[in-house]
Amino acid sequence: MATTVGKAGDIAPGQVAPFSVDGKQVAVANVDGKLYAFSDICTHMGCQLSDGPMSGSVIICACHGSQFDVTSGVVVRGPAWMPLETYTVEVAGDELRLEPVVVEEEETQPAATPAAAPSRAAPAPPRADEAAVVDALSQVPMFSGLSHEALENLRAFTFRRAFKSGDMIVEEGRTGNGLYVVLSGRVEVVKGIPAGRPQVVATLGPGEPFGEMALLGEWPRTASVRALEDTECLGMDRWVFMHQIRREPELALNMLQVLAERLAKTDERIVE
Numbered sequence: 001m002a003t004t005v006g007k008a009g010d011i012a013p014g015q016v017a018p019f020s021v022d023g024k025q026v027a028v029a030n031v032d033g034k035l036y037a038f039s040d041i042c043t044h045m046g047c048q049l050s051d052g053p054m055s056g057s058v059i060i061c062a063c064h065g066s067q068f069d070v071t072s073g074v075v076v077r078g079p080a081w082m083p084l085e086t087y088t089v090e091v092a093g094d095e096l097r098l099e100p101v102v103v104e105e106e107e108t109q110p111a112a113t114p115a116a117a118p119s120r121a122a123p124a125p126p127r128a129d130e131a132a133v134v135d136a137l138s139q140v141p142m143f144s145g146l147s148h149e150a151l152e153n154l155r156a157f158t159f160r161r162a163f164k165s166g167d168m169i170v171e172e173g174r175t176g177n178g179l180y181v182v183l184s185g186r187v188e189v190v191k192g193i194p195a196g197r198p199q200v201v202a203t204l205g206p207g208e209p210f211g212e213m214a215l216l217g218e219w220p221r222t223a224s225v226r227a228l229e230d231t232e233c234l235g236m237d238r239w240v241f242m243h244q245i246r247r248e249p250e251l252a253l254n255m256l257q258v259l260a261e262r263l264a265k266t267d268e269r270i271v272e
């Protein structure tokens with residue numbers, strides 16, 4: 001039976017609001033004017049999802065960065081791998097009513113083995129060797145001086161992405177979302193591709209970061225980065241960094257140091 005929880009008009013597009021249905025925490029998100037309801041408990045370690053930001057139809061857990069598509073409950077990005085329970089949304093007048101979606105079992109099927117059990121989301125792929133990820137993070141100037149524990153915390157917020165030789169990883173002029181660190185392989189940093197005058201300004205290998213400035217704001221990338229061979233990178237989104245900076249003031253100090261070095265280099269170039 002549907003439970004009335006509040007007023008539909010109180011949830012503006014792009015917003016998410018928490019409710020309680022039969023003692024369960026449920027969140028309702030407004031995606032482009034349509035309401036979707038889902039369990040407000042992250043399936044990774046139980047944080048409240050409605051505390052996190054929304055991006056389109058995706059909600060991001062504020063604890064360790066799991067991402068879920070609120071229209072279906074599926075996991076878009078780990079560390080969570082179990083989908084969210086979803087609810088049917090009814091709007092009568094302005095009254096918002098929610099009812100759990102009942103997932104029907106197939107009667108004639110033999111008992112499913114764990115491997116054959118139906119699942120709305122594939123388990124997350126195994127993560128890179130965790131020590132190697134922490135090691136890669138420790139080599140990023142911005143993260144230098146952070147305790148092992150702090151680096152471990154950061155590791156939980158990272159994602160990995162593989163690129164084929166020749167793939168463009170970031171493009172000059174496009175808005176960037178965050179930082180990458182090369183885990184394996186090699187990349188080249190190229191300026192001037194949009195203007196038709198490409199110039200390779202650096203090549204980077206394992207442990208070397210690029211795109212740090214995108215952690216601070218939505219600025220266009222100042223150069224393109226292309227994989228010179230099959231390459232795996234570690235990534236961190238801006239919102240994760242901003243969230244962490246509130247917990248680790250050391251990060252803010254390191255970022256200031258990185259910015260100061262960049263300014264000094266710019267000054268040198270101007271003087272030359």
Ligand code: FES
Pocket residue numbers: 042043044045046047061062063064065066078079080
């Ligand atoms: S509790 Fe949500 S990602 Fe860990």
